[in-house]
Amino acid sequence: MKRRDFLKRSSVLGLPLMINGMGLQAMRSSSLFNTLNTEDDRVLVLINLNGGNDGLNTLIPLDQYDNLANLRSNIIIPQSNILTLTDTLGFHPALSGFKSLFDNANMHVVQSVGYPNQNRSHFRSTDIWTSASPAEEIWDTGWLGRYSDTVHPTYPNNYPNADFPAPIAITLGPSSSETCEGVAGNFSLAMIDPYVLNPLESGGDDIAPNNIYGDELSYLRNIKEQTNVYSQVIHAAAENGTNVAEYPLSNPLAEQLRNIALLISGGLQTKIYVANLGGFDTHANQVEEGNITGGMHNFLLDLTSSAISAFQEDLKLLGIEDRVLGMTFSEFGRQIISNAAFGTDHGTAAPVFLFGSCVKAGITGENPEIPKQVDPQAGIPMQYDFRDLYGSVLMDWFGVNQNTIEQIFYPDFQYFPIADSCNSYSKNKEVDLSGFDISAYPNPFRNNIRIGFTCRNERVRISIYDTLGYKHLQIVDKTFHAGNHQFNFDGSSLPAGTYYLRIQLAGARQKTTRVIKS
């Protein structure tokens, strides 16, 4: 907790603080002590790319280019147009803003993020990504809602209050994000902009007709506006705030991010913002026929990249860049093989992009391995579980302890570093995965395969997935001593086909390797 926040709280609570007496009991102890763990002025901005973004044409594995070019020949970005990040990785040409962020150590890319037993329904997979439930379970709260419940256990009773006059979260859009659904209600206020909080409630541009019905409609709309407990504090923040950078025009995501920067700079205490950009469901015309760097995906990535880079520039000019961390997510990636309509169909894992001056700059994870031939519906095998990403963000950014994270997500939660010291101009580098490998021999195999790996003294988990993202077996889950290890795996119960062995060691040392059962 920052000093000024402590002073502010103390003055509200009245001094002196008593540790054992009534003073402590009378001050909503749970919320105070929970927020002691958090950095109180930090903000998380979550950007939902609705529709399932094609990760392979967003973050392009250059060392797999030849096979990719065969499997998605009608949509692959020409090599000369790719914006090179490292020797083996590049961005789609529309992502010049992302490239600048990456080069300035303001971006962290996490490769192949997904979950076991991928569901390829938009609705269901969005529910999974917003609730952070296992794929097999239905949870009716969102991951940011469950986090907020730990900080505000009595919400919404007595909210807003002197300590929390602002919405806990804000969704830029007509309805509250499911990510913010808590036990007793949604923590986010839905708003289009600070002056039109909700166009469905206020009518937005739709003026009431000039008759008796219209008079009554206006009356009801005005009452709603007046009774919105947050409208005054949001208006005040918007009046007090400003934007300095220029945002791209005709860009709905830029408009949302501009409003977020405005409210943060105006002193609104909201800690979580959720923004949205739809249209990523690119079954057809993902690229334009005859103009492969044009088309829908190019358009959407340009919107995303230019909006986020303008936002980051604004935060920097406003002097608040150290307070904001951003993250994208999408309900799935897309299949490796493109379709005849110059598009791609629903797939599995995909990269996630984090941005801000405090991110651990660089790349976590290895490039996916693209074989010469793949099953028609094959997606990208998961390397990192999205729940580990979410939990690591909450640990690094809001100072949540790991026990709480395990309760919010799952007992097997595995931390890997997301944030770093702010404004570190350290060179971008890939996370050190040396001294860590997994081998499988023979490959292809008939029944038995010998799996080898190297580890430290640590827990080792190895599981086997198919190309649709289904987890078939947990082969190993126990603690090994440091060194090289080998064991035989009897895969006779598996149908013939392509599989991925996934190994999880501590931290970001997680990878997948392809094996074929003949």
Added chain:
Amino acid sequence: MRIDDLSVAIDHLALLESLDQPENPVSVVEEIAQRMFPVEITENQKAILKDLLIPGLPDFEWTVEYTDWLSDPDNPTIIDSITARLVSLIRGMLRMSESQLS
């Protein structure tokens, strides 16, 4: 079926089945709006409401999900997902002052 008694829990899937064109998201918004509001709402309002039903997605994806439900009607995750979209739509409608006038 009319949605005029909110003290009764809405059976969202029964409501969906009662529509003339449940497979078409434009019709889903249109038909529920006709039952919910005393007057025709604007195209702008319909567009916002449709985005609550299928956020950021093309119309045909509603048809795909609806068809998936028809072919596997007892699947709890499909039921939950479709219901969640309908809840989102109807809550959006209930936010509108128009739903209080009759």
